[in-house]
Amino acid sequence: MKKINALMVIGFLLFLFGLNVNAQSSTKLQPKSIAPYPLEITYFKTTNIIFPSAIVGVDRGSKDVLAQKAKGAANILQLKAARDSFPETNLTVITADGELNSFVINYTPKPSVLNVSMKERNSKNVIFPSPGSVNEADVTTYATHALYSQYKGRKIKHSKYGIRFGLNGIFIRDNLMYLRLTITNKSNISYDIDQLRFFIRDQKKAKRAASQEIEITPVHIQNEATKIAGQSSQTLVVAVPKFTIPDKKYFAIQIFEANGGRHLKLSVKNSTIIKASVFPTLESNVKYSH
Structure with missing residues (x-):
């Protein structure tokens, strides 16, 4: 009888232990989903x-x-x-x-x-570094530096129908990259800019595979233009959040003509991105070329 009672006590203790383990496992942090x-x-x-x-x-x-x-x-x-x-x-x-x-x-x-x-929705489950932490006045100043800087990195350009579109400088400071772009219109027909867009894209799309495309939105555009008159040129600087490109992808810059077909595209490799020129501090002397 004592042996039976001992077995019952042991079984009861094991039962309580199992309940405790299950309770602990249920209180472990579970990943939270963000409802779309x-x-x-x-x-x-x-x-x-x-x-x-x-x-x-x-x-x-x-x-x-x-x-x-x-x-x-x-x-x-x-x-x-x-x-x-x-x-x-x-x-x-x-x-x-x-x-x-x-x-x-x-x-x-x-x-x-x-x-x-979306002002009322809250989804701070994921935290990202914020380029917005850079002062807007500083961004404008750095963009102006990039516009007139003597530095000229590797030139990437595309010409079509009398329009030449080129990237001739990449600069970086804090969490932002500054892209210097030049649009030259060698035709007699003005070029009306509809959109200027930036993407990270797959180099090749495999059959039956979905193409991954990430659009990068500028936080500032210096010397922005909406029209390039015939036989004229315009240089602008676009500030975007800093990034590098994963393997088998490239950085695409596209410009679209409004009510026209003169659309151009630049393809930029990661080897070009990582050679971005670092800006000195605002207090340093920066030489310009005009």
């Missing part, structure tokens, strides 16, 4: 998303979604469908305050909402 925001877009109208801070990165799940930052507003993203009835896809937007915003995108001919404010 459902969004419908159309081919015929533009959807505007308003964020509480500047947009620093956009990743489209499909080329069926067209995305661009609104001119003059760093915190507004404009979306439109590239074609009708596309399959469900997604969109990820990172803002300068470290917020990750995830969207599930579907097509509809008549979206019920065209303007969405």
Whole structure:
């Protein structure tokens, strides 16, 4: 009888131990998921998303979604469908305050909402370094330095239909890179700029494999132009969050002509990116060439 009672006590203790282990395992930290925001877009109208801070990165799940930052507003993203009835896809937007915003995108001919404010949504589960920590006045000053600097890195250019588009300087300071671009119009027809876009893309797309494309959104453009008159040239500097390029990818810079077909593209390798010239501090003397 004593032997039976001892076995019962041992069994009861083992039962309590199992409950304790299960309780401890259930209290372990579990990864939190960020629920995506459902969004419908159309081919015929533009959807505007308003964020509480500047947009620093956009990743489209499909080329069926067209995305661009609104001119003059760093915190507004404009979306439109590239074609009708596309399959469900997604969109990820990172803002300068470290917020990750995830969207599930579907097509509809008549979206019920065209303007969405993300100011009330909170997704600080992921923290990113913020280029916005750099003072805006400093960014403008560094961009001006890049515009007139004597430094000329490796030139990458593309010419088509009398338009020459080139990258002739990459500079870095703190969390921002400054890209110096020159657009030359050798034709007699003015070149109206519709969009200037920046992407990290796959070098080659394997069969049946989805193409990964990450759009990089500028945080500042110095000496911005909307039109290049015939027989003239314009140099501008674009400030973007610093980055390097993973293997089997490249950095693409595209310029599109409004109501025209003179679209040009630059392909930049990682070996060029990592040779960016480092800016001296603002107190240092910087020589310019005019």
